[in-house]
Amino acid sequence: MFRSVQPVAFGAPSFEGAAKKFIPQKGEHQLLLSELDDHRTLADKTAYVHEIVRQRFPCIDRIAIAKYDPSDDTLRTLVGSMKADNPLILYEAKLSDVPSLLDLVLARETRVVNDMRIFASRNTIHSKKILEKGFLSSYTVPLFNEGDLIGMLFFNSRQCGAFDDSTLGYLDMIAHLLTSLLAAELVQISTLRGALKTATQFTHHRDPETGMHLERMARYSRLIARKLGVSYGIDDGFADRIFQHAPLHDVGKIAIPDRILLKPGPLSAEEFAEMKTHTTRGREIVSTMLHNFNIKNTTDIGMIRNIVAHHHESMDGNGYPDGLMGDAIPLEARIVAVADVFDALTSERTYKQAWSNDEAFVELDRLSHFKLDPDCVAVMLGAKDEIQEIQSSFTD
Numbered sequence: 001m002f003r004s005v006q007p008v009a010f011g012a013p014s015f016e017g018a019a020k021k022f023i024p025q026k027g028e029h030q031l032l033l034s035e036l037d038d039h040r041t042l043a044d045k046t047a048y049v050h051e052i053v054r055q056r057f058p059c060i061d062r063i064a065i066a067k068y069d070p071s072d073d074t075l076r077t078l079v080g081s082m083k084a085d086n087p088l089i090l091y092e093a094k095l096s097d098v099p100s101l102l103d104l105v106l107a108r109e110t111r112v113v114n115d116m117r118i119f120a121s122r123n124t125i126h127s128k129k130i131l132e133k134g135f136l137s138s139y140t141v142p143l144f145n146e147g148d149l150i151g152m153l154f155f156n157s158r159q160c161g162a163f164d165d166s167t168l169g170y171l172d173m174i175a176h177l178l179t180s181l182l183a184a185e186l187v188q189i190s191t192l193r194g195a196l197k198t199a200t201q202f203t204h205h206r207d208p209e210t211g212m213h214l215e216r217m218a219r220y221s222r223l224i225a226r227k228l229g230v231s232y233g234i235d236d237g238f239a240d241r242i243f244q245h246a247p248l249h250d251v252g253k254i255a256i257p258d259r260i261l262l263k264p265g266p267l268s269a270e271e272f273a274e275m276k277t278h279t280t281r282g283r284e285i286v287s288t289m290l291h292n293f294n295i296k297n298t299t300d301i302g303m304i305r306n307i308v309a310h311h312h313e314s315m316d317g318n319g320y321p322d323g324l325m326g327d328a329i330p331l332e333a334r335i336v337a338v339a340d341v342f343d344a345l346t347s348e349r350t351y352k353q354a355w356s357n358d359e360a361f362v363e364l365d366r367l368s369h370f371k372l373d374p375d376c377v378a379v380m381l382g383a384k385d386e387i388q389e390i391q392s393s394f395t396d
C-alpha cells in the first residue's frame, strides 16, 4: 500500500512557521511581491518563484501545478517550471484513478517521497515520465481554496532525499504563495465570467443558446486544444484559457435587437448584416469589460478578443467580420468555431431537432472542406467517447 512505503513522510503545511524560517540569506534575492506582479501569467510567476527557490535550494529542479476541475474530477497539467525539459505537458488524469493523490486530498496532507524509484514498478504514465527525466524525489501538496480542491503542486528534485526539514518549511511557504496566485487567477476569471454571465443572461433569456451549450462548447474547445497539442504550439496555459474564454463567444449578441435575435423565420439580408455585427460589437464590449475589471493579462485579452471577433470566420475567406482565410484566422477562433457548430448541430432548437452525433460528424466533415479547420474537425471525429462523456455530464 502506498502509504506504508518508506521513505514517505506526511505533514500539513503551516504558513506561519514556514514564514518565520524564511529570512533571506546573504547575497540571496528576496521574493518580492512587487516583482511578482511584473510577471503577468501564472506560468511566468511560477518561473520567477522557481528562480528564487533555486537560489536557496539549487536541488529543486521542477515546480509544477496541475489544476483540478471538479466537474469531471480531472487534474490537468497547467504550469511547469524547470531547468530542463518538461516531463508532463497536456497531461490529464482523473483524480479517482490516482489513489495516491486522492488519499492526500482526502486526508488534506502533503507527501514527501525521497526516492521515487520505489514507484518504478508502477505503470502510471506520469510516474514513468517523471522518472525518465531523472527526477528522484518529490514533494506533493494539494492546493485548497476556501475548502475546495483547486489543484496539486509538485516539487521535484534530481537528488534523492532533497526534501528534509530545511527545505520543507520553506517550500510550504512557497506552496501558500502559489495557492494564492492560482486562487487569484481563478477569482479573476470567475469575476469576469460572472459579469459576462449577468450580461449574457440578458441575451440568453432571448437566445436559444442555453447555459449548457456554453458548458459543453467550452469543454469541446479544451478537448480540441489539448489534442492538437504541442505540434500546434499549444501548451497547458492555452488549453486552460480557451476553456475559460470560449463561453464568451456570443457576448456581442447583447447588442442585437430582439426583432432580429428572436425572429422565428429566416432573416432578411439587412437583418443578417446586423446580426453579423455581434462579432465586432462583442469585441467592443469585451474591451470595455476588461478595462473595467482592470484585467491586464495580455495573453487573456488577445484570446478573448480573437474568440469573440473571429468565431464566424471561414477557412475559405467567406466568413465574417474580416473575411480572414486559413491560418490567418486565430487558432483559438478556429477551435471555438468547430466546438460551437458541433454543439449547435447536436442541440435542439426551436426550428430543428437535435442531430445525432454521427449525423453531426458527417456534417463537420463536410464543413471541413471549406469552412471549418480540418485538423480541429479531425480531433472531434477521433474523440467520440470524450464527447459523449461531456454530453452526459451537461444535458439541457
Ligand SMILES: [Fe+2]
Residues within 6 Å of the ligand: 249, 250, 278, 311, 312
Ligand atoms: Fe456567434
Ligand SMILES: [Fe+2]
Residues within 6 Å of the ligand: 209, 213, 217, 249, 250, 340
Ligand atoms: Fe454558440
